[in-house]
Amino acid sequence: xxxxxxxxxGAIWKKIxxxxxxxxxxxxxxxxxxxxxxxxxxxxxxxxxxxxxxxxGSIINLLIGFCIGASAGAGVIIAQFYGAQDKEGIRKAVHxxxxxxxxxxxxxTVVGILTTPMILRMMGTPQEVFVQSSVYLKVYFGGxxxxxxxxxxxxxxxxxxxxxxSLIYLMIAAVSNIFLDLLFVVVLKMGIIGAxxxxxxxxxxxxxxxxxxxxxxxxxxxxxxxxxxxxxxLFGKIVKIGLPTxxxxxxxxxxxxxxxxxxxxxxxxxxxxxxxxxxxxxxNILPVLSFSMAATTFTGQNIGAGRIDxxxxxxxxxxxxxxxxxxxAGILLLxxxxxxxxxxxKNAAVVEYGVYIMKFFCPFYWMLGILHILAGTIRGxxxxxxxxxxxxxxxxLFRIAWIGISIRITHEFFVLMLAYPTSWMVxxxxxxxxxxKGNWMPxxxxxxxxxxxx
Numbered sequence: 001x002x003x004x005x006x007x008x009x010g011a012i013w014k015k016i017x018x019x020x021x022x023x024x025x026x027x028x029x030x031x032x033x034x035x036x037x038x039x040x041x042x043x044x045x046x047x048x049x050x051x052x053x054x055x056x057g058s059i060i061n062l063l064i065g066f067c068i069g070a071s072a073g074a075g076v077i078i079a080q081f082y083g084a085q086d087k088e089g090i091r092k093a094v095h096x097x098x099x100x101x102x103x104x105x106x107x108x109t110v111v112g113i114l115t116t117p118m119i120l121r122m123m124g125t126p127q128e129v130f131v132q133s134s135v136y137l138k139v140y141f142g143g144x145x146x147x148x149x150x151x152x153x154x155x156x157x158x159x160x161x162x163x164x165x166s167l168i169y170l171m172i173a174a175v176s177n178i179f180l181d182l183l184f185v186v187v188l189k190m191g192i193i194g195a196x197x198x199x200x201x202x203x204x205x206x207x208x209x210x211x212x213x214x215x216x217x218x219x220x221x222x223x224x225x226x227x228x229x230x231x232x233x234l235f236g237k238i239v240k241i242g243l244p245t246x247x248x249x250x251x252x253x254x255x256x257x258x259x260x261x262x263x264x265x266x267x268x269x270x271x272x273x274x275x276x277x278x279x280x281x282x283x284n285i286l287p288v289l290s291f292s293m294a295a296t297t298f299t300g301q302n303i304g305a306g307r308i309d310x311x312x313x314x315x316x317x318x319x320x321x322x323x324x325x326x327x328x329a330g331i332l333l334l335x336x337x338x339x340x341x342x343x344x345x346k347n348a349a350v351v352e353y354g355v356y357i358m359k360f361f362c363p364f365y366w367m368l369g370i371l372h373i374l375a376g377t378i379r380g381x382x383x384x385x386x387x388x389x390x391x392x393x394x395x396x397l398f399r400i401a402w403i404g405i406s407i408r409i410t411h412e413f414f415v416l417m418l419a420y421p422t423s424w425m426v427x428x429x430x431x432x433x434x435x436x437k438g439n440w441m442p443x444x445x446x447x448x449x450x451x452x453x454x
Contacts, residue, residue, distance in 0.1 A: 006161060006301070007019070007083075007161060007297065007298045007301045007302060007314075008083055008301050008302050008305040008307050008310070009307075012298075012310060012313055012314050012317050013317045013321075015298065015314075016291075016294050016295070016298055016314060016317055016318050016321065017321065019161060019163050019294050019297065019298075020163075020287075020290050020291050020293075020294040020318075020321065021163075022163040022164045022166070022167040023158065023163045023167075023290035023293055023294060024286070024287040024290040024291075025167050025170075025171075026154075026163070026166055026167040026170045026290075027286035027287065027289065027290050028283060028286060028287070029167070029170040029171050029173070029174040036174075036177055036178050036181050038050055038053050038275065038276065038279050038344055039343055039344055040181045040182065040185050040186065040195065041053050041185065041192060041195050042272070042276070042344045042345040043344075043345065043346070044185055044186055045185070045191060045192060047268065047269070047272045047345055047347050047350055048128055048129050048132065048268055048272075049129075049132055049191070049192050050272045050275055050276065050344065050345060050350075051126075051129045051268050051271035051272040051275055052129040052132035052133040052136055052192060053133075053136055053192070053195065053275065056133055056136050056137045056140065059116075059119055059120075059123075059137060059257065060137070060140060060144075066104070066108075066246040066247075066249060066250050070100055070101075070104060070152070070238065070239075070242040070243070070245075070246050071097075071151055071152050071154075071155035071242070072155070072241070072242055072245045072246075072296065072379060072384070073237070073238040073239065073240070073241035073242020073243065073245065073246075073384070074093060074096070074097035074100065074152065074155055074156070074159070074238045074242060075155045075156070075158060075159040075293075075296065075297065075300070076159075076241050076242075076296065076300045076379060076380060076382055076384075077093050077159075077234065077237055077238060077241065078090060078093045078094065078097070078156060078159035078160065078221075078300075079159040079160070079296070079297050079299075079300025079301045079304065079380070080300050080301070080303055080304035080382075081093055081304060082159060082160045082161075082220070082300075082301055082304065083300065083301035083302060083303065083304025083305035083307075084304040084305060086304075087220050090160075090220045090221060091220070091221075091222075091227070092231035092232060092234055093231075093234055093238075094156050094221050094223060095223065095224075095227045095228045095229060095231065096229070096230050096231050096234040096235055096238060097152055097155070097156055097238065098149075098152065098153070098156075098223065098228045099228050099229055099230050099235075100152065100230075100235070100238060101148055101149050101151075101152035101153070102149070102228070104148055104152075105144065105145035105146075105147075105148035105149055106145060108141070108144050108145070108148060109141055109142065109144055109145045112137070112138075112140075112141030112144060113138050113141045113142065116134055116137045116138050116141065117134055119257075120133055120134055120137070122261075123257055123260060123261045123264060124261045124264045124265065125264060126264060126267070126268055126271070128268060129268060129271070132192050135192055135193060135196075136192045136193075136195065136196045137196075139193055139196035139197060139200065140196045140199060140200065142196075142200060143199065143200025143201070143203050143204060144203075146200070146203040146204045146206070146207035147203045147207070149207045149211070150166075150169075150203065150206045150207040150210055153166075153207075153210045153211060153214060154166040154210060156214070156221055157210075157214075157221070158293060158297055159297055159300065160219075160220070160221055161297060161301070165210070165213055166210060168209075169205075169206045169209040169210050169213075170206055172205060172206070172209065173202040173203065173205045173206035173209075174202070176201070176202050176205055177198050177199060177201075177202035180194075180197070180198035180201055180202065181194070181195060181198040183198075184197055184198050185198075211223070241379075241382055241384050242384070244384040244385045244387070244388035245379065245384050245387070245388060247388065247392075248387070248388040248391045248392055251392055251396045252391060252392075252395045252396050254396070255395060255396040255399045255400055258399070258400060258403060259399065259403065259416065259419060260274075262403055262407055262416050263416065265411075266413055269347070269349045269350055269353060270353055270413065272345060272347070272350040272353070273341070273349075273350045273351070273352070273353025273354040273356070273357060274353065274354075274357060275344075276341050276344040276345060276350065276351075276354040277341065277354045277357045277358060277361070279344065280333065280340055280341070280354075280358070281361060283329075284326065284329045284330065284333065284361075284362070284365055285365065285368065287322075287325050287326075287329070288322050288325065288326055288365065288368060288369040288372055288373070289372060291318045291319075291321050291322040291325070291369070291372075291373050291376070292318075292322070292372040292373045292375065292376030293376060294318055294376075295314065295315060295318040295319075295373050295374075295376035295377045295380060296376040296377070296379045296380040297380070298310075298311075298314040298318070298380065299311050299314065299315070299376075299377050299379075299380025299381055300380040300381075302314070303380065303381055303382075308441070311377070311380075311381075311441065312441070314377070315373070315374065315377040315435075318373050318376070318377070319369070319370060319373045319374060322366075322369035322370070322372070322373045323366045323369055323370065325369070326365035326366045326368070326369040327365075327366050329362075329365065330361075330362035330363055330364075330365050330366075331362075333358060333362045334358060334359070334362045334363070337354075337355040337358045338351060338355055340354075340358075341354030341355055341358075356413075356414075356417075357417060360414070360417040360418065360420060360421060361420060361421070363421075364420075364421035364424055364425075367421070367424040367425050367427075367428040368424045368427075368428075370428045370431070370432070371390075371391075371394075371424060371427040371428045371431050374431045374432070374435055375387040375390065375391065375431055378431075378434070378435075378440050381440055381441065383440050386434060386438060386440060387431075390427055390430045390431050390434065391427065393426070393427075393430065394423050394424075394426040394427030394430060395423050395424075395427055398422075398423050398426050399419045399420075399423050402418075402419045402422065402423070403416065403419060406418075406419075
């Protein structure tokens with residue numbers, strides 16, 4: 001287990017920080033996939049192509065979000081087995097997770113390709129970008145199977161505390177994506193198809209690398225292809241824990257699709273500005289999600305080991321880290337807003353929209369950080385239904401109600417953008433109330449550990 005991080009002993013802040021840093025860097029490199037597409041597409045094809053790539057993002061995130069939810073369910077189970085040092089449990093959970101990944105990846109590929117035109121029409125995608133959006137999305141879905149396998153495999157490594165290995169593979173994939181984007185779009189003039197193909201090939205590379213590592217590993221999470229199947233009742237447990245998070249991510253993504261539809265009603269320039277900033281948004285929110293994943297892994301391992309005494313302190317540490325990061329990142333983005341958006345396009349009107357949108361996001365990311373990290377702690381105990389309820393109400397139902405009422409009263413762009421910070425505040429308040437009043441924490445501490453608090 002030398003390549004993994006045992007979080008059941010040692011200084012809490014060091015364990016969480018050292019585990020989080022590779023996750024943060026990995027998520028940022030993964031964000032480079034679509035960001036590089038957007039930069040090259042916006043500068044070498046045009047603002048309409050940039051709008052097409054951006055409008056596809058919310059749909060892609062919808063299906064990927066479900067996969068991440070399933071990965072979260074598997075990760076909690078594997079982390080608890082790992083904390084309890086149950087090697088057979090880890091083996092079965094790992095191979096069940098990969099069986100889920102294969103099935104989900106195949107379904108998402110087929111469904112994504114077949115439903116692309118229908119979904120884009122439902123979103124009210126403007127005619128001038130409809131064809132490019134459809135082409136980009138179909139080609140992207142052609143390679144989504146590899147993304148699903150990679151993310152589920154990375155979830156296995158994260159659950160046992162090995163966040164460094166997946167970072168290496170993401171760095172390789174991100175660099176290859178940049179090279180292939182330049183080759184396909186700039187040199188070979190393949191247009192928006194080239195941008196999507198570059199992403200597909202890069203995802204294939206990360207998938208191959210991580211599977212090779214898992215099959216060659218001598219650790220407890222070693223993968224044998226012949227052993228990939230559904231074991232015992234583990235599929236049911238993964239579904240029970242992961243499905244609420246998957247549904248949560250899908251429904252939140254649906255609310256973002258609805259917001260994207262409302263943005264579409266303001267025209268292609270607004271779409272392009274929103275698309276540019278959403279790429280920047282990933283560089284802010286993904287580190288917060290990394291701290292949330294660290295909180296889940298930390299909680300899961302300590303629950304499995306019976307170290308209940310460490311769970312709440314881990315929650316406080318990870319939340320503080322998330323708040324500090326989100327405030328610092330928000331300030332930096334606001335200071336250099338025109339330059340940041342200008343990377344994606346030279347269109348002054350698009351840049352103006354992107355800078356305007358920043359003012360509704362950057363000052364308030366700390367609220368979203370509190371929401372995600374506290375929810376990550378709750379998920380680590382296996383209670384994902386409660387976290388799902390908070391997210392569904394605040395980031396979905398509240399947003400839909402906000403848009404349905406406010407946009408009908410006044411069709412103003414700033415009213416639409418207010419849906420984000422307002423919903424974050426609602427979610428933060430609800431999760432704090434549940435942490436304070438809810439029955440989410442197991443109360444049993446192993447007698448031998450009561451006087452051995454780290």
